[in-house]
Amino acid sequence: GHPISMELIVRNYEHINVDNLEIFDPKIILDVDSEKTEEYLNRVVMEVLSDNDYELLKNLSIINSDIENNINKRVVETLYIDANINLSFKNLINAGFLKKKDNQEDAYEFTYDHIKESLGLEVDEVNHRLAINYYTKKKELYGENPADFIEILYHNSLIETKENLVLDFISTENPELLKPYSLNKLVTLGKELKEFFEGELKAKIYYQLGIFYYTLGRYSEAETCYNDALKIYLDLEERNPNLYQDKIADVYSKLGTLFMKSRKYDEAEKYHNLTLNIKLTLVEKEPNTFLPHLAWTYGNLGLLYKAKKSYKMSENSFKRALDIRKGLALTDRNDYLADLAWTRGNLGLLYNKIKKKQKAKKEFLKALEIREELAERDPTTYLSDLAWTQNNLGTIYKKLQKYEYGKQMHLKALKIYEDLSIKNPEYYLYYKAWTWDQLALLYMNLKDNDESERLFKESLKIKRILAKSKPFKIEKSIMWSNGKLGLLYSKEKKYEEAEESFLKALSNAQKLALYYPDLFENNVADIQLRLGNFYRGLNKTFEAESAYKEALKINLKLSKKNPELNLFYVGITYNNLAKIYLNQNRLKDAEICFLTAKKVRKKLAFRYPEIFLHYIEIYTDLLGKFYMNLNQYDKTLKTKLLDLKIYKRMAEINPKTFFPRLAKVQKEVGSCYNKLDKFNEAEQAFFKSKKQYENLAEKYPEIYLTSLAEIFQTLSHFYIKFNLKNEALNNNHNAINVFQQAMIYKQKLCLRNLAYLHNERALIHSEFKRFMSAKRNFAFSLEYILDLVEETPGKHLTYINKIFDDIRLFYQNFEDLE
Structure with a gap:
């Protein structure tokens, strides 16, 4: 039989009349099925309980004990007004059918859910009315509770006509405060109601059902309901022009929010803009009614554009919402x-x-x-x-x-x-835990890692308890905390604990992605990417490569639906794989990954130049360094010329940010031509860079004077290579002058470069046999470098030795024993 039967018999053997039992026949075991087992369990329950106790248990079986303070003994006693009710309640506890809830006064629950479900199948209209009376009495004693209201609505739906319920159903507010069991009952009710009504009322039922499905995270079903509502409203609008515009806009808005939540940003933008167009029309007719709605639409667009990384459009949308709401707040x-x-x-x-x-x-x-x-x-x-x-x-x-x-x-x-x-522990304990997370991050910044770890762990304790009733929301937060703990342990070099935390975060994400792939596959890919970085830092190249490939597989799949988000991470992953292959001397594999990363970013930049164009430079820069290290200067030049093209375009869009990068890349193009011994092209590129840095240094000397000095220094080296010593001296002189001007901003950098430049100048003068100038510049070079050595002993000794070697050679060449 059922294992519960054994527990009940052992616990209540004194109440069983053994004389009435039949002789046990072992053959019956071969013929046992679920129905016989259930029938036997029910006989055991009835055997150990009196009629009054059994009737009370049956009535209690349809009270939702998932609600915090149910089953409430005080409410039950007040409801029945029966001297024996207290005794029956006590008997149910002693017999093991009910048990007290932890930390909740007067609240009990069924010990065995199986018995509760079995008894619940036998209830009738009388039991449902008793349940309604229970929740009504509870409201009188403890005040309103949305979950109790849903229970009344649910029990009424089983005994009342649908017309009496529909208005309560469509006017249910704040579904986000309801727990899944209440929302699921509303869904059950809504599915029944929609079969009984037509027209506008049916559209409202579909709309409300969509909201409940959305709150439960069942987005596909929410989308279907919203579309069903939309179809009805569009049909009604066609027959009654201008009467249903606001309803249509509301459905468009819900669809926009739904698609944004599912990260289908293009679809979300389409529906939010449809909402906007209608709201703008309605505001012209009735500003007092629809201005608040228009503000919400701009707010939703602000959230959407932020998610799409279209930050300027997001700011503009929020500012429009702000302007409207400031005006509304002045009037009301x-x-x-x-x-x-x-x-x-x-x-x-x-x-x-x-x-x-x-x-x-x-x-x-x-x-x-x-x-x-x-x-x-x-x-x-x-x-x-x-x-x-x-x-x-x-x-x-x-x-x-x-x-x-x-x-x-x-x-x-x-x-x-x-x-x-x-x-309200069920709702606010999560936010308490979330605040501990924020404090933990703060202590991490303060390098108080012990306190940070303690707070993260306290937060996780609460979340694990809450996850039993809200797995969707809390599992996501547990994933986040585990990820942050992994980072904390990595900083502390506790690599085993870090790996364990990252793997827990990955497990959380994979569990969520199993049920909600559209929402959480991104998280799986993100954590795999972080794991790859973690393993790469530990030189665990096999594990790193494996994690990167998993991240890549997911992001490539998701990029078909959402290119602007996932292609970004495809590029990052290819780039990280290239670094692994580079360390393993797998140069061909590294080159393929670098080129693919660049190709992906180029595709993104073409579609979304404002957001992604400047990212290409990161990859072309890495690709350029890769080719430079292999002495493949022609390929390096090709990548730098692409950079140059990108930054010319970006500097037109945002000169303050990208003009300095344009100057830097122009200089790098010159260095590439120099490596390829293309004198004219190199000189022209260096001159362009110099002119750009002169403009920047005039506006922002504290930032760009040193960059200007460095381009003069580069030109000096360039002319030395081609044996143009006078041009080299002129640029060396200019570099020294500019570095001396910049000393007030960046002293250490300037001292080091001045030492290099005077040493270089001395060597050029010695070739011209200008001995006194050479000696004077060697002295300056030593003076600058020794100033640095006083501050950082040992750091510049290699260069000091080089200066002394150059001086010895200078004296030996000219037989000057001074």
């Missing part, structure tokens, strides 16, 4: 202040992403000011938003290296989440 402060804080917070997150830390801090401080006001007015609604903003500010202070400010912000957020988690 109470209604629109929270939305204004949301927009400022997201603008701050964008600035944080693009490393505009001061702008991010400014927006977060403004959001904080608003949320402090809101939380003082209505702490129940807004305290969690305040804590969120405090954590964001803490992160920015951390990046600005204002660690004490950052710590204070995180601690304030932690205090709020600790208080909130006492009332």
Whole structure:
């Protein structure tokens, strides 16, 4: 029979009438099936319980004990108003059918889920009405709970007409606060309701079903429901022009958000822009009604463009939302202040992403000011938003290296989440753990690795408990924490612990990707890439190559759906593989990977020049160094000329950022021509670079004077090679003058180069037999290098020896024994 039967018989043998048992026939074992086992278990349950106890157990079987404070003994006793109810409840506990929930007063659950499910099959309308009465009484005693409301709705759906339920169903709010068991009951109800209605009401049911599926992470089913709703609304709009535009826009918006969540950014952009077009039309007709909706649409576009790395478009969208909401808050402060804080917070997150830390801090401080006001007015609604903003500010202070400010912000957020988690542990314990993560990162920056490790581990403890009820959301966060722990252990050179943490993170990602491939295969690839980097750092080339190839396989597959994100990582992975092959002297494999990385980035740059064009230089630079080390200067030149073409284009788009890189690449092109002994082409390239650096040094002397001096120094070496000593002396003289001007900005760099230049100048003068000039320049060279040696003894001794060797040779050649 069922193993539960044995436990119940042993525990309750005193209640069983042994005389009524039949003689056991061993042959019956051969004829046992699931139905007979179930029937036997039910007979055992009925045997050990009185009729009253059994009826109570049956009624309790349809109370959802997954809800925190169910099954509530106080509610049951108040509901029945029966002197024997307390005794029956006690009997069920003693017989082993019910057990107390940990850390929850008056809350019990079934010891055996199997018995609960079996009894639940026998319930009828009377039991369902008792369940409704239970949740109604619980509301009177403990206040409203969204999960209890869903239970009432569910039990009503089994006994009431559908017309009485549909309005409650379509008006369900804040689904993100509901747990999966409540959402699944709403899905079951919605699937039934949609069969009973037509027209607009059916569209609303589909729309609401889409929201519930989306909240559960069931995106394919959500998309189907949204499209079903859209089809109905478009049909209604065709028959009744301009009546359903706002409903159509709402569905477009949901589809845009869904596709963004699935990282199908082109589809998301299409639907958000369709929403925008409708909202702009509606605002012209009814600005008071639709301006808030338009602000939300701009906000959604801001989030989308941020995800697409179109940061300027993201900023513009958020600013448009901000302008609207500032105007709305002036007319109705109470209604629109929270939305204004949301927009400022997201603008701050964008600035944080693009490393505009001061702008991010400014927006977060403004959001904080608003949320402090809101939380003082209505702490129940807004305290969690305040804590969120405090954590964001803490992160920015951390990046600005204002660690004490950052710590204070995180601690304030932690205090709020600790208080909130006492009332609602299921929801706020996660945010408490997340705040510990932020503090752990701060302590990692402070090199307090012990405290950082402790906080990460405390956070993981909470998350593992929460993962039992919210596996989708929490498993992702566990993956993140394990990854960060891996980085921490790597810094501490605890390589075994680091590898274990990275592998745990990989296991978390693979588990999630099994159920939600569209969402989490990217994470699997990302962690494989990090593992590859980790193994490469330990010279474990076999493991590194294996991890990189796994990352590459996933990113190549995903790049067909989402090229702008995954091709980026394809390029990185090929590049890292090339480095491994280079170390193994597998030069042909390294070249293929470098070339493929460059080809991938070129493809991205063609489609998205604003985002990816400058990344090509990273790969062509590595490819150029690869060919340079192999003395393949013609191939090096080819890569540098491609760089030059890219940076000319980028300098037109963003001169402040890319003009300096253009000057650098122009110089490198000259060096390539020089290696190939192409004098005219090299000289022309060096002159162009010199002119570019002269313009830069005039505007930003503290940054580019040394670069200008270095191009003069390069020209000096260039002319020495071609035996043009006067031209070499002129450029050497210019380099010395510019380095002397730059001494106030970069003293050590200038001292070293001045020593080199005077030594070089002395050698040229000695060839011209200008002995006094040569001696004077040797003296200058020694003076500069000895100044450096005083600060860093031992670092420049090799060069000092070279200067002395040059001086000895100088005196020997001219028989001057001085």
